[in-house]
Amino acid sequence: MADLPDKDAAFIDWYLAVVEAADLSDKRYPVKGMNIWTAYGLRARRRLDQVMIREIEAIGSEAVEFPTLIPETDFAKEKEHVKGFDAQVYWVTRGGLTPLDVPLVLRPTSETAMYPTFALWVRSHKDLPLAVYQIVNTFRYETKTTRPFVRVREIHFFEEHTCQVDDAAATRRVHENLRAFAKMAADFGLPYLALRRPDWDKFAGAAYSVALDAPIGGPRTLQLGTVHHYRENFSGPYGIRYEAVDGTQKLVHQTTFGLSERLLGGIVAIHGDAKGAVFPVAVAPFEVVVVPIPAAGAGPAVNAAASEITERLRAAGRRVRLDAGDERPGAKYYRWELKGVPLRLEVGRREAAERTATAVDRFGAKGTVRLDSLESDVATRLDEFDRTLRERAETRFRASFAPAATLAELAHSDRVRYVGWCGAEACGHEIERAIDGALLGTPEERFPFETGPPARCIACGVERDVRWAVAAQPI
RNA sequence: GGGACUGUGGGGUAGCUUGGUCCAUCCUUCGGGGUUCGGGACUCCGAGACGCCAGUUCAAAUCUGGCCAGUCCCA
Structure with missing residues (x-):
């Protein structure tokens, strides 16, 4: 048995070697980004699923399963969403030898599969909140290099979708989801940051997105999941309305919460060492x-x-x-x-x-x-x-961050950086260029560092309305 | 979308420049026998590969073309 590559010096090589040597996944299936779940890897995945199910059901979600194929006519209703996914969906265009009048999309995520039905399910305020989840496979035509668990084309996807009476209720749901994730992450032993993504990087169709990011060494981070607030962006096009107590018709406000086998990738990446994988007890295929x-x-x-x-x-x-x-x-x-x-x-x-x-x-x-x-x-x-x-x-997590006061400090950083940011998109892009990565966003709940408010925007220097933002190289 | 590179047993590799020494090297793996067993055992026997299709040639892992697959860089 060969020794593993060095985790710090050659992280990706180390990661791939551990996944293969620990027999978590067989990546020899002849379709890019579609790997085989081995017996051992599947045991771990099922443990993850059980933790997710436990925590999401604890906050009142119920399991459902929607079909895999979505008619193009439904898929196309929310314009931003379609624009975001158009280039990375698989199309089913034939049934046998017959071209389909309405092509079908293999779901990249299930908003457009579920929401026409939600419009039928939701009639009255008594039907709200509606909170359902499913754990199903979704498909995205990734063009970049795929990696087991971390970037795949067939995704083992956990997705919760909710309909709420108004913006405030939906916002509360976002935070319930964040607390549910905190409990899951405790079982997984994964420290992370909940960051509100900048507008240019939010989920296609979302009003805002909160991502759960974990540092995995050096300036790199891995996005473990996301919670989105859609407001009325989908309920409008899909006609999800209810009759309120005062008799008026109102659009629901919606949220979603998404996780995937990336969590398994995160567990390998974060806990693993020179000897290979290390599983927390809650996830371990064998304790x-x-x-x-x-x-x-x-x-x-x-x-x-x-x-x-x-x-x-x-x-x-x-x-x-x-x-x-x-x-x-x-x-x-x-x-x-x-x-x-x-x-x-x-x-x-x-x-x-x-x-x-x-x-x-x-x-x-x-x-x-x-x-x-x-x-x-x-x-x-x-x-x-x-x-x-x-x-x-936790120790490694705390050591993963460092503040930066100038753009020059971001170049070739050996840490994830937190910087002052005025909120302007132009400044955000300057920061991204400087770190050769992404501005992950601003802390949504807690900020784990003992630190005062930032003095000024690292890019333009203004001192008013400056907040901390995190910059890193997401993998 | 543009460019570069790479495909050799299950995994990793040598061979390719300069065609013949290759019914293909070494490590690992796998099957069987024996001796073993307190941190990767030893030994004997056996199994397993030149991505695919054409072409050039007396002769192709090696040269040429196409295809497929993968990796990296750039948009």
């Missing part, structure tokens, strides 16, 4: 791997102890894997570390005799668990592992 260490004469006792441990942990609801394969123990350690399993339990002649197991977490912290108290000992170790994981990520 525990049990490795028996055979010894001459003690084989049956060792195997019996390993089996007992595996079965008891499984009965306790743990995702556990017994690796009894015919390899040297060391080879197994390396592989399961590469695959990011949080905790390894080793059982050899000594442990079997003492009714214990040696526990080593993914960071190398070593200890002993007793079979008497196996379930609770393992739970304690996993909690400690998760705490370490979070602290490491």
Whole structure:
């Protein structure tokens, strides 16, 4: 097994090598940007989905599923949206040999699939708020280089869509979504910033967009998800109206919340290290791997102890894997570390005799668990592992940012930068050119740095109405 | 959209300039046997590739053309 490229010096090479070596995805499928979900990768993805489902249902969303194909006539109703997606959708233009009168779009996202139906579902203020989500595949014809999980053409997409009585209710929903994401991110151990995108970079058709960005080393960031406030931009063209308490007809205000397998890419990118992937317990395909260490004469006792441990942990609801394969123990350690399993339990002649197991977490912290108290000992170790994981990520997160006072400081930056910005688009583009990246936007909720207000716009120098903005190189 | 580059077993590579030494090198992987097993074991046997289609030639992994796929840069 070859060593991995250096994460800091060759991040992309490292990332691709980990995804491949940990067997999270098989990218040899012969269509660009469409990769195969392997058994191990799919286990991780399903864990992510479950966390998303738990948190979105906790704020009152219900699961639905809309069809994959959208008639062009519906797709084209909201002009900005169409303009934004026109160049990157797949078209179905034939049914068998017959050209279709109305071509069909493979959904790049589902606004235009859902909203004609929302107009039928929403009649009265009693129908509001309407909050539904679906986890489905969407398709975008990416022309840039695709990367597993991070930039793909077939996207495993979580999308919540809501209809609200007015702007204020929709704004509250945006913040409910942000809090729901905060809970998900806590499970994933992912520190991030919620940034309101500048107008030129918002979602096509949105009134405004709040993106969830995570620094992943150097000046680079990864966008993990987005929450959009549409106001009446879609409800107008799609006729989503309700009769208010006072008898008048009103357009709903809408929001959406989107996440994808990028979260998995983010988890690999942020937690991974020189030994490979590192999964937080909530996401780990296997929380525990049990490795028996055979010894001459003690084989049956060792195997019996390993089996007992595996079965008891499984009965306790743990995702556990017994690796009894015919390899040297060391080879197994390396592989399961590469695959990011949080905790390894080793059982050899000594442990079997003492009714214990040696526990080593993914960071190398070593200890002993007793079979008497196996379930609770393992739970304690996993909690400690998760705490370490979070602290490491949080420490790196804080070290990822630096302020900049001049445009020159942005060039060849080794950090994500926060700068004073007057809000003017021209200044924003100057900042983007200077960092050779993007102005990600202004903090929507918290700003994690101890810092006063910015003195002046880094581009034009004005001192009035200046706010902090974050500039980086999104991948 | 414009340009440059690259396609060799499952993965990574040597060979390509100057056609023949190549029924293709090495590492890894995979299957089988044996000895092993407390941090990537050893050994024996075996499996597996020149992106596709034409052309030039006595002879093509190597040269030419087209196609397909991929990567990077620029708009």
